[in-house]
Amino acid sequence: MNHTAAAIELDALTKSYGPKIGIDRLDVTVERGEVFGFLGPNGAGKTTTIRCLVGLLRPTSGRVSVLGMDPVADHRRLGPRLGYLPGELRLYPELTGRQTLGLLGDLQGAPNPRRDELCERLGLLPADLARPVREYSRGMKQKLGLVQAFQHEPDVLVLDEPSEGLDPLVQESFFGLLAETAADGRTVLLSSHVLPEVQRTCGRVAIVRGGRLVTVQAVAELRETRARRVRLVLADALGPRPLGRAEAWSPAWNGTELRLLVPPQEVADGLRELLATLPVVDLSVEEAGLDEAFLDLYRSPEQNVETFS
Amino acid sequence: MSARFPLFVLALTRRRRMLVFLAAGMVLFEALMVVVTRAVPPAQLFGGASGGPASALKAFSGSTGDVSLASYPGLLGAGLVHPFWIAMQLTAIGSLAAAAVAADVEGGTIELLMVRPVTRARLLAERTVALLAATLLLNAAATLTTAVGIGLSPQLRQAVPLRGVFAAGVLGWCFSVSLAGPALAVSAAARRRSQVIGATIAFGAVGFALNFVALAWSPAAPLRFLSPFHYYTPGDALAHGTLAWFPVAVLLAVGVAGFSAALPLLARRDLAP
Structure with missing residues (x-):
């Protein structure tokens, strides 16, 4: 042994x-x-x-x-x-x-x-x-x-x-x-x-x-390496519109509200771009829950195999 | 549970009611056979058939030699190869053999047993001893009942030596061993208890049919050597009061071959439900 x-x-x-x-x-x-x-x-x-x-x-x-x-x-x-x-x-x-x-x-x-x-x-x-x-x-x-x-x-x-x-x-x-x-x-x-x-x-x-x-x-x-949950409230209620590269961040529209899951390294730049193009009146950024991190890994079939042990 | 042999004790205690019922059934059936044999002399029982019973009926008297069904040893021997006797033996063997491995795999309890420092050889050894103990109980019940019945009847005592009863009992247990060994080997490889019980019944039924056909139809006579019933001859033992060692050796060899095959089969397999 x-x-x-x-x-x-x-x-x-x-x-x-x-x-x-x-x-x-x-x-x-x-x-x-x-x-x-x-x-x-x-x-x-x-x-x-x-x-x-x-x-x-x-x-x-x-x-x-x-x-x-x-x-x-x-x-x-x-x-x-x-x-x-x-x-x-x-x-x-x-x-x-x-x-x-x-x-x-x-x-x-x-x-x-x-x-x-x-x-x-x-x-x-x-x-x-x-x-x-x-x-x-x-x-x-x-x-x-x-x-x-x-x-x-x-x-x-x-x-x-x-x-x-x-x-x-x-x-x-x-x-x-x-x-x-x-x-x-x-x-x-x-x-x-x-x-x-x-x-x-x-x-x-x-x-x-x-x-x-x-x-x-x-x-x-x-948890740190997974997406951030970004919530934007817009001044208008025009609903879905072109979002540029934010289209890749699972946009979900609900009236004047837009929710996105943004990769952590892109949060700052991404938000700057969105604030420049959209009539944002309020915003919040949250760390995605561990549940979402796990579910994301459960789901995505193209996820690379990684070992950190 | 016994701290020393918990798997052995578990196998028997879980089936204690079945074993008690089977042993009681065996006692009642053999007692009935003795009563019938005493009440109607066998020669009268088969008096209507000219030239006595057909040779194939020796399959029912447990004889390969000269013991007719129309004799006291032949009729008492019939009680030890009767389908009822066989069914009880097969029930005990099938159930205990299935419980050895396959039932635990099917039920999922194997997981908790085998993650402990229990080797597969130990699992098999304790379960084999439980199986042999169950067959010993049934054969002892049949033998002792027959012996007591003969002891109480002067006419039977004169026709059947008591040592022949015990010789038939030993032969009966060897016969059980010859079925138990292969049944255990099936259990070691199977995932479901029904597979073991089915295989055990098939061994018994095919073996009996083979022996009967071989005795009834001369071209098939060589097939009798393939049947355990050819070697299990309680009628001969009862008539002559001796134990023939060759049949004993053959029956035990078949059983031991089965037990020996069980270990490598169990050692190779996965043990998950």
Whole structure:
């Protein structure tokens, strides 16, 4: 085992199912102690990548390394140091919550020092744990999934849609757990559709689309490099008219109001031009939300593949 | 859950009701066979047929030799190769073999099990032992019921040696192993439990049909060697009180071949729903 290695390394990782390519030459590095987001639209290859990471799928080509180990070949050594929450959590319906945690703890073969504390923090009461899982709501199953992933204090946590089904109070507890995990120097890879959650918890994100990596960037950097939302109020109500190069900035007209998404490096010049040609009576410039930044990356098919890791 | 063998315990506890019902069914059925055998002497039962029962009916007495269905060992042997007995065996084998791998893959629970430091060999080993334990339970139920029935009847005790009952029981378990091995190999490669249950039923049904056709139609006689029912001869064991080692070896070899094939099949595959 390589103790100086990054926590997670994907090197030209490819997984295909016959002629269909699930993920294509993915290169991602996650450093130890990082909370890393893994994003993309449905069918982008997130779950396939995660399953390769935890050793459930064998890569067709390329390399996966977690804590310097191969998740398939070194499964026995890596398993005790790995915590995993699947995207679609399936449990044995007839087992109680307590039996489920006991079974998974037994298979882990390691002490579970935090089990009771985690149950309490996530609101799993002893009465809940005594009930069969088939009686659980989606949120309760998700809490159980989080406890089993965290209970043995793993060095690397791989969480697929972890806050799905959690109420806001439990989400807060979960964010607290994530923060403590990162503060302890442990690593979290988190796949999510909930962008505010990513914005709040992750330092960096990778975005995949169609099985390919679109970008790996710091969340703050991603936001900075994305478009600015410019709103102009005009003196007349003549509506759409030629805008010159601003035509490329997704103009949206609404009466006297014009909205544009302007690349950050063009904001100053662009505004000067618009102010010179249009009867502007009011204007505002806002940083585009992270949602828009992500959605922009999700959508644009001509986006170049970039890696900053 | 047992801390030492949780996968073994899980496989059996999840199917404990089915196994209890099957074992109870087996006890009732074999008890009925003993009662019927005691009530009507087999020679009278088949007295109407001139020259005795047809040779193909040996398929129903569990004999490849000289044991007629119109005899006490033949009739008791029929209780150990009866379609009801076969159906119960196939139900237990199909269900437990499917539960070994395919059911967890289909249900998605494999994800939580196999991200832990559990090797694929361990998964297979614990599930194989659970499967063998289930088949042992059913065969023990059938054997002990028959043994008690014979022990309580002086006329049966005279015609059938008790050690023959236990020899038939051992042979029955070896037969179960010969079906369980290939069923487990299918489970190791399958994505759905129905594939395993279907394959298990197909092994049993095709094997029985092959043996029956081979006994009924002489040109097809060589095909009998391909059927596990050719080697599973409880009627012969009951009549002679001995265990024939060659059939035991063949049945166990088929089972072991299946178990051995399961590991490389499981090791090569992806384990995702």
